[in-house]
Amino acid sequence: MKLWGGNYSADPDAAFWEFNRSFPFDRRLVREEIAASRAWVRALGRSGAIKPEEATTLERGLGEVLAKLEADPAYLEADVEDVHSFVEERLGEIVGELAGQAHLGRSRNEQTVTALRLFSRGAIDVLARGVASLVGALVEQGRKGADAVMPGYTHTRAAEPITFGFWAAAHAWGLVRDRERLRDARVRVDVMPLGSGALAGASLPLDREAMAKDLGFATVSPAALDAVMDRDFAVELVSCCAQLQTHLARLSEDLVHFAGPEYGFVTLPEAFTTGSSLMPQKKNPDALELVRGKTARVDAALLRLLVLLKGLPAGYQKDLQEDKEAVFDAVDTVTGSLAVMTGVVAGLAPSREAMSAAAGREEMMAAGLAVALAREGMPFRRAHHVVGALVAEAQKSGRSLKAVAAEKLKTDSPAVTARLEQLFDPLEAVKAKSLVGGTAPDAVRASLDAALARVTRS
Numbered sequence: 001m002k003l004w005g006g007n008y009s010a011d012p013d014a015a016f017w018e019f020n021r022s023f024p025f026d027r028r029l030v031r032e033e034i035a036a037s038r039a040w041v042r043a044l045g046r047s048g049a050i051k052p053e054e055a056t057t058l059e060r061g062l063g064e065v066l067a068k069l070e071a072d073p074a075y076l077e078a079d080v081e082d083v084h085s086f087v088e089e090r091l092g093e094i095v096g097e098l099a100g101q102a103h104l105g106r107s108r109n110e111q112t113v114t115a116l117r118l119f120s121r122g123a124i125d126v127l128a129r130g131v132a133s134l135v136g137a138l139v140e141q142g143r144k145g146a147d148a149v150m151p152g153y154t155h156t157r158a159a160e161p162i163t164f165g166f167w168a169a170a171h172a173w174g175l176v177r178d179r180e181r182l183r184d185a186r187v188r189v190d191v192m193p194l195g196s197g198a199l200a201g202a203s204l205p206l207d208r209e210a211m212a213k214d215l216g217f218a219t220v221s222p223a224a225l226d227a228v229m230d231r232d233f234a235v236e237l238v239s240c241c242a243q244l245q246t247h248l249a250r251l252s253e254d255l256v257h258f259a260g261p262e263y264g265f266v267t268l269p270e271a272f273t274t275g276s277s278l279m280p281q282k283k284n285p286d287a288l289e290l291v292r293g294k295t296a297r298v299d300a301a302l303l304r305l306l307v308l309l310k311g312l313p314a315g316y317q318k319d320l321q322e323d324k325e326a327v328f329d330a331v332d333t334v335t336g337s338l339a340v341m342t343g344v345v346a347g348l349a350p351s352r353e354a355m356s357a358a359a360g361r362e363e364m365m366a367a368g369l370a371v372a373l374a375r376e377g378m379p380f381r382r383a384h385h386v387v388g389a390l391v392a393e394a395q396k397s398g399r400s401l402k403a404v405a406a407e408k409l410k411t412d413s414p415a416v417t418a419r420l421e422q423l424f425d426p427l428e429a430v431k432a433k434s435l436v437g438g439t440a441p442d443a444v445r446a447s448l449d450a451a452l453a454r455v456t457r458s
Contacts, residue, residue, distance in 0.1 A: 020081070021080075022082045022083070022324070023080050023081060023086060025324055026321075027086065029083050029112075029116065030069060030083050031069075032114075032116075033087050033115045036115060041055045042214060044101070047205045049105065049205075050104065054101060058102050061091050062102070068090070078090075082108070082112075083115070088102060088103060105206070106194075107196075107198035109197075110195070110228055111194075113230070114192065114193050116324060117191065117193065120189045123237065123331040124183070124237065127241070128179050130342070131175050131178055131455065132456060134175055134342045135179075135452060135455045137346040138168045138451075139168070139172060139451060140346070141168050141350070142444065142448045143448055144165075145163060145352075146163055146165035146166075146445050147163060147430075147441040148164040148350060148355055150356070151361070152439075158361055160364050160429070161359045161426040161430050162439045163441065164265075164355060165444040166430075167254070169448050174250070175244070175455075176451050178244040179455050187218070189237065190217055192211060192215060193230075195211065195221075195224075198228065199316065201224040225314060228316045229320070231308075234305060234327050235302070235306060238298070238327060241298050241301070241334045242299050242302045244334055245295045245298040245334050246295055246299075248291050255268070255285070256285050259285055263354070263358070264354040267348070268347070269348070272286075272344045273286060274286045287340050287343075287344055291337045291341060298329075298334060301333075305326050308326075360426055362394075365401070365424045366391055368423055368429050369387050369416070371383075372419065372423055373386065373413055373416055376413055376415050376416055378413070390405050390408060390409075
């Protein structure tokens with residue numbers, strides 16, 4: 001069934017018909033389309049455009065279409081042009097020709113964007129819950145490891161001691177921002193286009209605010225032409241997804257290395273690894289590698305939307321049929337990645353011993369030693385140079401940095417020399433970073449608590 005064709009003398013070319021059909025993918029919006037159609041027929045009935053009993057019959061019929069769909073997935077199989085045609089055809093099987101009245105005053109241009117907005121709003125809510133779950137898992141692990149010292153890295157090189165909880169908090173806060181971006185984007189998604197017609201608005205005396213309330217939208221679109229062509233909300237949603245997936249990739253990258261035998265900081269939960277077809281000893285971090293790799297898919301979806309929209313004139317164009325798959329793929333990829341990463345993080349088994357041993361490398365105490373010298377009165381730039389020379393001497397002589405410092409500083413800075421045991425203790429080094437946001441255990445716990453509060457309060 002086509003929703004058009006009265007002025008055509010023949011059917012479309014068969015190859016073009018398949019090329020033109022969107023039902024193979026926009027069928028995913030069938031529940032949103034039914035919801036919007038029910039709101040529309042209610043509005044028609046309230047306005048007097050159709051009889052109240054006709055509106056009731058149509059709404060009941062749409063409810064029956066939904067019930068049949070829920071009962072039998074095969075009911076969704078049909079050779080139709082799009083999801084809008086499908087719903088009207090199935091409605092016609094139930095209520096007869098009256099089904100055509102469900103389209104009174106309505107254009108597919110507004111239908112498709114309404115359905116996509118409804119989908120996007122629901123997707124944001126699902127993603128926000130997924131982010132909150134992952135933050136919760138990071139916070140739980142971080143609280144347990146708030147005082148577990150490990151190396152912190154810059155340029156992929158060991159830099160200063162931190163704690164496992166501090167590392168977990170860093171990843172949690174990136175996700176907090178992701179969730180807030182999603183919730184902010186939801187404001188611009190939550191706008192109802194119904195009543196915009198094909199581009200110029202509807203001529204029926206409809207109550208758009210009542211329709212918006214029926215569908216749970218916060219507001220109605222203020223400009224019909226803008227409403228039917230606007231896909232800013234889709235770009236914004238997929239942009240949020242791309243940033244979120246990038247944060248998941250960064251977390252994955254850390255864990256790939258930390259779980260390797262060269263580090264041994266954590267053991268991954270076995271359920272999220274796979275074996276090798278040749279090497280019996282392997283437990284590969286495939287879950288993490290896939291999350292990292294799938295970032296390319298989400299980034300590509302964002303680029304796909306931006307390129308799609310570039311240069312389109314005002315009004316609905318059939319190009320916009322290409323928007324949905326990009327949104328679906330980005331949302332699906334990030335939703336799946338969040339579930340996997342939550343399972344991985346929740347099942348991590350950190351090794352305090354391995355992390356502590358790695359954090360004991362004396363070179364990582366160099367910055368703290370320079371600060372200690374500066375606090376005793378030596379200009380920091382000179383202190384930085386002095387400690388750099390001590391590091392070079394230790395590397396050249398094969399002696400420990402602490403031993404070299406004890407020998408070289410005993411005359412120039414006896415006070416610092418007397419504190420070398422404390423200055424070279426990784427746990428004492430992290431305890432010294434007690435400012436808000438620092439790596440001291442109490443500061444870490446406060447940071448973790450604040451991150452969890454930010455994702456659970458709304």
